[in-house]
Amino acid sequence: MTDLGLLHHFLGMGVVQTDKTIFIHQRKYAMKLIEKFGMKDCKSVATPLVVNEKLCKVDGSEAANESEYRQVVGSLLYLTATRPDIMFSSSLLARFMHNPTKKHMGIAKRVLRYIQGTLDFGIEFVKEKTTTLIGYCDSDWARSEDDMRSTSGYAFTLVSGMFSWALIKQNTAALSTTEAEYVNAAEATSQAKWLRFVLEDFGEEQVEGTPIMCDNTSGITIAKNPVLNQKTGHISRKFHFIRKAIQAKEIELVYCKMEDHIAYILTKALPKDRFACLRGLLGVKSPKRLEGSVDV
Incomplete structure (x- = not known):
């Protein structure tokens, strides 16, 4: 060699x-x-x-x-x-x-x-002593002009500011704003579980639940309160596994202000100053x- x-x-x-x-x-x-x-x-x-x-x-x-x-x-x-x-x-x-x-x-x-x-x-990757996974998820409701579908996106970073993963996609058009945010949070949860598994293989086990930042308080409430399930019966059951992840303390939905929400840059066109700020936070x-x- x-x-x-x-x-x-x-x-x-x-x-x-x-x-x-x-x-x-x-x-x-x-x-x-x-x-x-x-x-x-x-x-x-x-x-x-x-x-x-x-x-x-x-x-x-x-x-x-x-x-x-x-x-x-x-x-x-x-x-x-x-x-x-x-x-x-x-x-x-x-x-x-x-x-x-x-x-x-x-x-x-x-x-x-x-x-x-x-x-x-x-992209800048910064060396730190600890690595804590943090997720951000956002959904831009019914923005598509052709089929009224929502655009969702999520990003994951480590506490050091290192960028890990980002993805955007179009979700079904039949959901309200809150429900679209809930579905997006469920998809981000699925990604978080996989990233936690990968980090554990690298010797960086995430002991605490992975915080997933969301700017929709109603979506957070739906995820944390099973009683509301009857009001969201039309949402596919596969998205409700987010509640099990919360109960198992694998993830934690946390409210995030719009100013610091990294996933905004993945779902909509932004003004120059806001775009530059979130671009820097993204790494x-x-x-x-x-x-x-x-x-x-």
Whole structure:
């Protein structure tokens, strides 16, 4: 065996290590992406999406080049490996892979313009003595213009600020705001149980229940009070296992204020200042803000 020293590149990702942090980025891939789609000299923007931006399958604009659109969106989805700040915008665009319009292509190019201004951004992993898993879940009720489905998302971090996992998806349209939050919390609970199992294998057993932050007090009440089950009988039984997880003290639903709710960045377009704040809490930042000398 040959010792090649510290890891610097892996599957197109750059790795920078200091005494206290590990920084992972895809700067070279992002630069090639910008050049490939003719956006090298474009003007950058502060956010990937305009606030309250709504997309639908039929928007009145002309059809776009479907092959090119799929290439752009597919490339952006791969970039989310180290850039969860574009996960919502990339996943939103992925809903229109079939028969995209020029408006959809315009939004995709706006995301590329955002990437242009944040080429060196990546995820920071911080070394700490303890590792406590914390989850965040949020649901944007009935935001889809085509089928009125809710968009849900959840993210997990460790107490050190290390990003672990983020995902967004569309849920059923037949639920109210509270019920959509409840279903999302149940899905986050399922992920939390799996992450607890993985961390235990790594020697980082989570002794206390994993807190899952939620901004809907009614959803928290439903999860903690089985008496309300008769009022939510139309929710699939598979989502009620969250109550068993709470009773077993594997997870704990905790109310979180909107200002600190990381999962917000996964479910909706946000203003510049709010987006930048949550992006930092998610662990996505420029290497210029890291401690020590970092050369990307």
